[in-house]
Amino acid sequence: MKKVLLIDLMNMFIRNFSAMRLTNDDGEHIGGAFGTLNSLQSQIKKHNPDIVSVVWEGKGSSERRRKTLKEYKEGRKFRGLNRYFEYSQEDESVSFARQLQLVKECLDVLPVYQPAVQYLEADDQIAYSCRTFFKDDAKIIISTDRDFFQLVDERTSIFRPVKTKENPRGELIDLDWMMQKEDVFPPNYALLKAIVGDKSDNIGGVKGVGEPTAKTDFPLLNNMEEAGVDDILEYAGKQKEKKYEKYIDNAELMRRNYGIVQLLDIDVNMQSIQALERSYENKELKFNSYQLRLKLLGENISPSNIDNWVSTFMSVSREPVIL
Numbered sequence: 001m002k003k004v005l006l007i008d009l010m011n012m013f014i015r016n017f018s019a020m021r022l023t024n025d026d027g028e029h030i031g032g033a034f035g036t037l038n039s040l041q042s043q044i045k046k047h048n049p050d051i052v053s054v055v056w057e058g059k060g061s062s063e064r065r066r067k068t069l070k071e072y073k074e075g076r077k078f079r080g081l082n083r084y085f086e087y088s089q090e091d092e093s094v095s096f097a098r099q100l101q102l103v104k105e106c107l108d109v110l111p112v113y114q115p116a117v118q119y120l121e122a123d124d125q126i127a128y129s130c131r132t133f134f135k136d137d138a139k140i141i142i143s144t145d146r147d148f149f150q151l152v153d154e155r156t157s158i159f160r161p162v163k164t165k166e167n168p169r170g171e172l173i174d175l176d177w178m179m180q181k182e183d184v185f186p187p188n189y190a191l192l193k194a195i196v197g198d199k200s201d202n203i204g205g206v207k208g209v210g211e212p213t214a215k216t217d218f219p220l221l222n223n224m225e226e227a228g229v230d231d232i233l234e235y236a237g238k239q240k241e242k243k244y245e246k247y248i249d250n251a252e253l254m255r256r257n258y259g260i261v262q263l264l265d266i267d268v269n270m271q272s273i274q275a276l277e278r279s280y281e282n283k284e285l286k287f288n289s290y291q292l293r294l295k296l297l298g299e300n301i302s303p304s305n306i307d308n309w310v311s312t313f314m315s316v317s318r319e320p321v322i323l
Contacts, residue, residue, distance in 0.1 A: 003137065008148075020034065032099040034301055038303070054113065065121075110292065111285040115129070128276060141157070141159070144160050152177075152186040183222050190264065193261045194229060195209060233254075
């Protein structure tokens, strides 16, 4: 069994772009690029994977879900991502694009796969890869996006690089964690989000219902059995309390939301599947440490731990994946 690391690249990049105040010798912000590459090598060193897949958002990736909900991911403000810099919106956009391009150029000389399938979000590509290409392997998804919780099983875990009192270096979300701390059987997490919505993606839920209420009202969410919207409605219909009427009244809302948030059976056409396969199959990876150093120096970035970076990236297998 191989160990596969699947990284939500944009999630990692935005976190570093927002949080790091690092500048180069020219006074330009380079926290997004430096932080992303440093985070990448840190996660590889921590988890020691055989395969590393850095997954990009595909072009037009939100269009499929916007056909169901036109407001999906609308209204997100770009300005002010990094609170340490007083950017104009134009300057921040330029810095964001410049650093992201540098990350892409550096990744091109590292021994990592880089899926980027048109019309598919990174979530979709990671979910499909987990459940098909790497279904028999041990998989660790690196992201702070809680939507991935629904994918957790005996061979799939999530590492959230978010500091908590209990885990100052981040949390590993596995099946036991989901059942005990989240109090939801992983496949039913999508059902929970269908009920309560997701403000970060502009998805409205049943009015007045948050996660604690939904979990209390529907104990079946924590049963070791996958449920669906019909099960929620059937359970609600059998209850005498008036509070359950709102769930029945919002049946179509929950069905719509479930279709948007669930990653367990995504609608992927054959063309997209073939494109995703080509991102992995029989592709020989190479690592050019000289080019990596040159690209960093071109942006006046000289990591003091560059030798550690090189050593970590050297540890990743460069053998092609056979699907």
